[in-house]
Each structure stands twice: as C-alpha cells, then as structure tokens.
Amino acid sequence: MNDKTDMTTRQEGGALRTPTEREIILRPSVDIYEDSSAIVVEADMPGVAKDRLDIRVDRNSLTLEGEIAIAMPDGMRALHADVRGTRYRRNFSLSAELDTEQVEANLKDGVLRVRIPKRAELQPRKIEVRTD
Structure with missing residues (x-):
C-alpha cells in the first residue's frame, strides 16, 4: 500500500492547500499495520462527525476524506471566526491481494x-496432516 501524492502545496504548520481551492x-x-487476514489503516481525524466522513x-485506490464542521448554537450567528471548517484527505494505493x-x-x-481484508485465497491456512 502506497500513499499517493495529491496536487497540493504545503502551507505553514503542515497544512496542505490545493491550487484551485x-x-x-x-x-x-495514519498508522498502517498488517495481520494474517487484513491491512488496517488508522487515521487521526479529530472533529470529524460520521455524517461528514467519506x-x-x-x-x-483508497480515499479517506472528512470535514470538520464548527456548529453554531441555535439563534447565534458568527460575526468573526478565527477558525474555519477544515478538510482531511488522504489517498492510498491498494495491493491486488x-x-x-x-x-x-x-x-x-x-x-x-x-480494515481491508486479504482475499480469502491468499490468506494463510493450516494444512492437516494425516497418518495412514
């Protein structure tokens, strides 16, 4: 599994900005690890709700996207905000296995x-040994 490079430019603080946005x-x-049956990708995406995750x-190709939304209490309107909504995005190439x-x-x-499981035919299996 390889991390793909987005068409982005690096900004101060490690943030990425796309040229057209x-x-x-x-x-x-992210942490990526493998066990005998699957590859697991764990991505830190604080502030992202389930309904804002894609x-x-x-x-x-695996694409992870999430949007941080800052909710305003009912009846209030922001006059100034130092923090804007932000997006997380990460792309990975996946193996054919x-x-x-x-x-x-x-x-x-x-x-x-x-969690992305390995194809069943590629997973390790135990072979039973018989005696005749």
Missing part, C-alpha cells in the same frame, strides 16, 4: 479505523 486540506496522521475504494468488496470502517474518539 481556498480551503485548507490536512493530511491526517471513504471510497475505487479499484486499487486485498478484497476491496469487504472493507469495514469504524469512527471512534476521532480515530477512523479502516
């Missing part, structure tokens, strides 16, 4: 966990 796009920190798999039809995702405490 004015919004700030952050690359979330996870897409297209052939051999992964079963992209069985992807699972879970968001808890600002951490998005995406």
Whole structure:
C-alpha cells in the first residue's frame, strides 16, 4: 500500500492547500499495520462527525476524506471566526491481494479505523496432516 501524492502545496504548520481551492486540506496522521487476514489503516481525524466522513475504494485506490464542521448554537450567528471548517484527505494505493468488496470502517474518539481484508485465497491456512 502506497500513499499517493495529491496536487497540493504545503502551507505553514503542515497544512496542505490545493491550487484551485481556498480551503485548507490536512493530511491526517495514519498508522498502517498488517495481520494474517487484513491491512488496517488508522487515521487521526479529530472533529470529524460520521455524517461528514467519506471513504471510497475505487479499484486499487483508497480515499479517506472528512470535514470538520464548527456548529453554531441555535439563534447565534458568527460575526468573526478565527477558525474555519477544515478538510482531511488522504489517498492510498491498494495491493491486488486485498478484497476491496469487504472493507469495514469504524469512527471512534476521532480515530477512523479502516480494515481491508486479504482475499480469502491468499490468506494463510493450516494444512492437516494425516497418518495412514
């Protein structure tokens, strides 16, 4: 699995900005690990609600996107805001050994966990030894 490079420019503080957009796009920190049956990607996306999260798999590409929305209390209107809504975005290339039809995702405490299982025919299996 490889991290793809977006068409972005780096801004102060590590934020990324696309040339055609004015919004700030952050690359979330990720941990990627593998066990015998799957690849797991854990991305730090604090402030992103489930309904503002978009996870897409297209052939051999995984895209994680999330938007931080700052909610205003009912009846209030912002006159000035030092903080704007921000987006997280990260892209990865996926290996052909992964079963992209069985992807699972879970968001808890600002951490998005995406589990991509290996194709069943490529998973290790135990061979039974018989005695005749």
